Amino acid sequence: MKTSRRQFFGLAAGAAALTGLQAAPARAAKVKTRAKIVILGAGAAGTAMANRLDDRLKGAEITLIDGRKQHWYQPGFTLIASGLKPADYSVTQTPDWLPRSAKLIPEYVAEIDPAAKKVMTAGGATVEYDYLVVALGIKLDWDAIEGFSLDMVGENGIGAVYAGPDYAAKTWKAMDRFTDEGGEGLFYRPATEMKCAGAPLKYTFITDDYARRKDTRDKMNITYAAHSKSFFGVPIVNEKVRMLFEDRGFETTFDHVLKSIDPARKLATFSTPEGDTELPYDFTNVIPPQVAPDVIRNSDLPWQDGKWAAQGWLEVDKYNLQHVRYPEVFAVGDIAGVPKGKTAASVKWQVPVVEDHLVAAIEGKEGTKLYNGYTSCPMITRIGRAMLVEFDYNNNLVPSFPGIIAPLEELWISWLMKEVALKATYNAMLRGKA
Numbered sequence: 001m002k003t004s005r006r007q008f009f010g011l012a013a014g015a016a017a018l019t020g021l022q023a024a025p026a027r028a029a030k031v032k033t034r035a036k037i038v039i040l041g042a043g044a045a046g047t048a049m050a051n052r053l054d055d056r057l058k059g060a061e062i063t064l065i066d067g068r069k070q071h072w073y074q075p076g077f078t079l080i081a082s083g084l085k086p087a088d089y090s091v092t093q094t095p096d097w098l099p100r101s102a103k104l105i106p107e108y109v110a111e112i113d114p115a116a117k118k119v120m121t122a123g124g125a126t127v128e129y130d131y132l133v134v135a136l137g138i139k140l141d142w143d144a145i146e147g148f149s150l151d152m153v154g155e156n157g158i159g160a161v162y163a164g165p166d167y168a169a170k171t172w173k174a175m176d177r178f179t180d181e182g183g184e185g186l187f188y189r190p191a192t193e194m195k196c197a198g199a200p201l202k203y204t205f206i207t208d209d210y211a212r213r214k215d216t217r218d219k220m221n222i223t224y225a226a227h228s229k230s231f232f233g234v235p236i237v238n239e240k241v242r243m244l245f246e247d248r249g250f251e252t253t254f255d256h257v258l259k260s261i262d263p264a265r266k267l268a269t270f271s272t273p274e275g276d277t278e279l280p281y282d283f284t285n286v287i288p289p290q291v292a293p294d295v296i297r298n299s300d301l302p303w304q305d306g307k308w309a310a311q312g313w314l315e316v317d318k319y320n321l322q323h324v325r326y327p328e329v330f331a332v333g334d335i336a337g338v339p340k341g342k343t344a345a346s347v348k349w350q351v352p353v354v355e356d357h358l359v360a361a362i363e364g365k366e367g368t369k370l371y372n373g374y375t376s377c378p379m380i381t382r383i384g385r386a387m388l389v390e391f392d393y394n395n396n397l398v399p400s401f402p403g404i405i406a407p408l409e410e411l412w413i414s415w416l417m418k419e420v421a422l423k424a425t426y427n428a429m430l431r432g433k434a
């Protein structure tokens with residue numbers, strides 16, 4: 001597939017707008033401070049945060065703590081699991097993204113004591129802070145799926161796109177085999193909050209598309225077992241997905257939450273309002289419940305009651321991402337206990353807000369920037385086509401490129417946004433340039 005000149009410039013303009021590179025506003029003079037800022041997690045949000053703060057502050061002591069050496073570009077997992085990119089497409093080294101002035105402690109955080117303003121690492125070090133930015137992302141709770149373990153991925157029709165780049169590559173092998181042989185394809189999502197809620201749907205569409213390309217679609221059933229009464233939380237997007245599912249001939253069922261896998265019998269058990277029920281599979285993409293990492297759930301930082309308390313998301317104000325009970329603590333990225341926003345695209349809009357409020361606090365002022373819940377999902381509907389779905393806290397569609405990219409249409413340009421432009425945008429964000 002070739003990109004015409006006109007489409008290319010449209011895409012470039014789109015990517016530039018998304019990265020904010022087209023008209024970078026003049027930066028204010030650096031704020032002098034000796035503040036100790038600790039950032040927990042050096043993924044998408046933590047890394048972007050470190051670079052932005054390094055750019056804004058002079059003399060601050062910025063420390064990141066993260067035990068994983070590799071940085072994972074997770075939106076690439078879907079492309080890896082579709083056989084379009086190799087596993088190393090998503091892998092870089094964390095230190096390569098960090099500002100030189102920042103210190104990285106390559107360990108996991110084991111304990112957080114927000115009253116004493118200190119954190120303890122797994123290796124036993126204590127790190128004190130004046131300001132804490134929590135960017136620890138999500139724990140994929142694989143143990144919650146009885147009968148499942150990650151060493152099954154790639155064999156006997158079991159996939160796990162979310163588990164990491166190598167598992168995404170193994171998932172592709174299983175999906176490739178399934179779309180040769182046919183049988184029962186079974187897809188679903190967890191009932192918890194989750195990162196990129198569009199990803200389970202995308203992978204269902206992609207599997208269907210591969211089967212059609214191989215002319216094996218009539219050898220299989222594709223079932224999507226929704227966790228609630230809808231496929232997607234934004235009603236207008238849900239309706240579009242419903243229409244596309246119907247068009248593609250998917251079987252659908254509702255209020256199904258995966259409990260266990262029996263790989264010997266190739267059966268998945270779901271809890272439903274009517275009790276447990278079994279569905280067969282020859283290929284399935286296992287997606288587990290998603291909760292805050294244990295270190296957060298064992299701390300005083302999560303919501304104390306309400307629907308996010310059990311999952312452990314940080315109790316922050318949904319507009320400025322500042323902790324409600326510990327004002328020197330901020331959340332950014334997937335860990336934030338806010339109604340929307342568990343995507344890398346949300347991180348891009350959250351980071352400047354936290355930067356603004358944190359720097360203002362250092363200066364003894366009030367920040368002014370607000371996060372509106374912006375979340376984006378380039379929802380692939382077949383290889384070469386996607387819908388660029390963007391929405392806010394109020395479920396309003398907030399297209400970045402009105403007149404260029406229509407949000408609910410299956411477009412090639414939206415596919416290019418995912419396949420080509422998103423990674424460049426993401427990398428610019430990591431560097432603090434977006």
Ligand SMILES: Cc1cc2nc3c(=O)[nH]c(=O)nc-3n(C[C@H](O)[C@H](O)[C@H](O)COP(=O)(O)OP(=O)(O)OC[C@H]3O[C@@H](n4cnc5c(N)ncnc54)[C@H](O)[C@@H]3O)c2cc1C
Pocket residue numbers: 040041042043044045046065066067068073074075076077078107108109110135136137138161162195196199293295332333334335342343344345346347376377378
């Ligand atoms: C399959 C898939 C497809 C996706 N597709 C898209 C997409 O198309 N568009 C989009 O915008 N987003 C997409 N996303 C979502 C996006 O990748 C995440 O929302 C984004 O990475 C969130 O950034 P984060 O910094 O909050 O978390 P992460 O990037 O996950 O970083 C969290 C960091 O915390 C570290 N950490 C965890 N526990 C500890 C601990 N105890 N101590 C120290 N460090 C710790 C981890 O090692 C990690 O480096 C997708 C995700 C997946 C899995």
